[in-house]
Each structure stands twice: as C-alpha cells, then as structure tokens.
Amino acid sequence: MRVVVGMSVTDVDRRQELLGWAGELEASLAFLQMGGPSLSAELTRLADAGAATITLAGVSLGPLAPGHSWLRRIAAHWWRERAGDRPTIEVATALATTRDELSVVLAETRPITGTEPGLTSPAWEHVSGHVRQVLICRGPRCTAKGSEETARAVILGAMEAGLGDDDLLITHTGCQFPCNQAPVLSVQPDDVWYGHVEAAAARVIVRDHLDGGRPVEAYRLPR
Known part of the structure; x- marks a missing residue:
C-alpha cells in the first residue's frame, strides 16, 4: 500500500x-x-x-x-x-x-526501524522568546482569497528584513473571523488585526509593523 x-x-x-x-x-x-x-x-x-x-x-x-x-x-x-x-x-x-x-x-x-528520534526534545520544552506572534488565517474564505500568498509574503519579507525566531513566531491558523475582510492576519501581543492582506499589503505590514513597530492603519481592522 x-x-x-x-x-x-x-x-x-x-x-x-x-x-x-x-x-x-x-x-x-x-x-x-x-x-x-x-x-x-x-x-x-x-x-x-x-x-x-x-x-x-x-x-x-x-x-x-x-x-x-x-x-x-x-x-x-x-x-x-x-x-x-x-x-x-x-x-x-x-x-x-x-x-x-x-x-x-x-x-x-x-x-522505519523504530530507532528514529521521538516527538520530544529539550529544545522544545519552553515557549520561544519571540517578541510578536503573527497569526495568518488559513480558513476556507481566507484561503480562497489568497492567504497562501499572504503567508509566503510574510515569511519572505521577514527573512529579507533579518527577523528571526527571537523576533517573530509565524503561525497558520483556522478561521479567525471577520471573514468578510479576508485574507486576515493578526499580530499579538499588539492586539492588531489586519484585513484584505494580499501579498503587497503583507510586505508593508512586515516592513512597518513587524520590523518598524508601527501598525499600518490602511489595513487595520477596528476592534
């Protein structure tokens, strides 16, 4: 099989x-x-x-x-x-x-021999020391609206900006709501939510918010 x-x-x-x-x-x-x-x-x-x-x-x-x-x-x-x-x-x-x-x-x-490494490691014992967590919605609407390219732009933009594991934890999620604003991503602990984040917008968010520390009002959603 x-x-x-x-x-x-x-x-x-x-x-x-x-x-x-x-x-x-x-x-x-x-x-x-x-x-x-x-x-x-x-x-x-x-x-x-x-x-x-x-x-x-x-x-x-x-x-x-x-x-x-x-x-x-x-x-x-x-x-x-x-x-x-x-x-x-x-x-x-x-x-x-x-x-x-x-x-x-x-x-x-x-x-498979059974001698392969297990599912635990001392390196995975503690929460990572990242400053911000970027949550990229991959629910059905966001996926249909292109969140795959959003995720790719965030990852590549972070790499180009030199942002590493100590700066960001980038995470795919299920539906985050509000679906009408797809693709959606949020940044924690800043409690900032962004909507209509296509690839070009994602790169602006990486540059100005994730690297520069300034939320991007053009894509920010009201809370």
Whole structure:
C-alpha cells in the first residue's frame, strides 16, 4: 500500500489536486498537520485492514512545511505505539514538490526501524522568546482569497528584513473571523488585526509593523 502525505498547510488546501496525484499511483492520501485523515489515522486504517507493507511519500507544496525528518518521526512514533502486528513501513528518502517528482521519490525508500528520534526534545520544552506572534488565517474564505500568498509574503519579507525566531513566531491558523475582510492576519501581543492582506499589503505590514513597530492603519481592522 502507498500513502501520499501532505506535509504543509498548503497541501491541505490542495486536497483535490493531491487526491488526483494519489489516484494515479493507486495510493491513499493523508496529512501531517491541519488536515484529515492524519498520517497516524491512515496508518492505523491500513494496518487494521491487513496491510503488510506501507510506503510513504511526502509532498511539500507550500511555506512553513516541516522537514522530511518529520515524516519519519511521525511514522516511527506510530510504529512504536502500535499494539499487535505491525506492518513494514517504507519512507521515501526525499519529498516531492511536483506530481512528476512523486513517482521519482517513490523509487528510493528506507524502512522505519523504530530507532528514529521521538516527538520530544529539550529544545522544545519552553515557549520561544519571540517578541510578536503573527497569526495568518488559513480558513476556507481566507484561503480562497489568497492567504497562501499572504503567508509566503510574510515569511519572505521577514527573512529579507533579518527577523528571526527571537523576533517573530509565524503561525497558520483556522478561521479567525471577520471573514468578510479576508485574507486576515493578526499580530499579538499588539492586539492588531489586519484585513484584505494580499501579498503587497503583507510586505508593508512586515516592513512597518513587524520590523518598524508601527501598525499600518490602511489595513487595520477596528476592534
């Protein structure tokens, strides 16, 4: 059995497209984050159905996707926790970013051994020391209005401005409301909400607010 695994929030937004990719390979589809079925749920379904070998291929189409190692981490955690018979799990050694790459990465796999790193680390014990958290809405309306490009502009703008983990924590969220103002993003702890944040507006917000400390009134929503 094969499973195509969407790694990023963008992959969840492109569910129908990825279902087509998976169908061409006679594979099922699962997601690592913010989408269902989760990878763990799909592994359980296939194992309960008697699958002896499951091959995973990760797909990464958007910003803020976790690295390839997380596909192995999550699969290994499930394998260690699985009660009773456990299938062999093979994981492609690279992520695919296009449909054509998906067939290529499936040609080279490596089995889960159970010795992979777990889901905890001393580095993840405490809240990060960021000054501001940027919450980018990825609900259905904001996604339809282009919040994928909003997120990309925020990330690239922050990188160009030299803003690091001590400055910003950039987070995708579900619906934040007010949906009529999509795409929406908010900045905390400043308690500032922005609406109609297309890519060009996002770069202004990064420059003037996230880097300069001055809220951008042109896109600011009343509270």
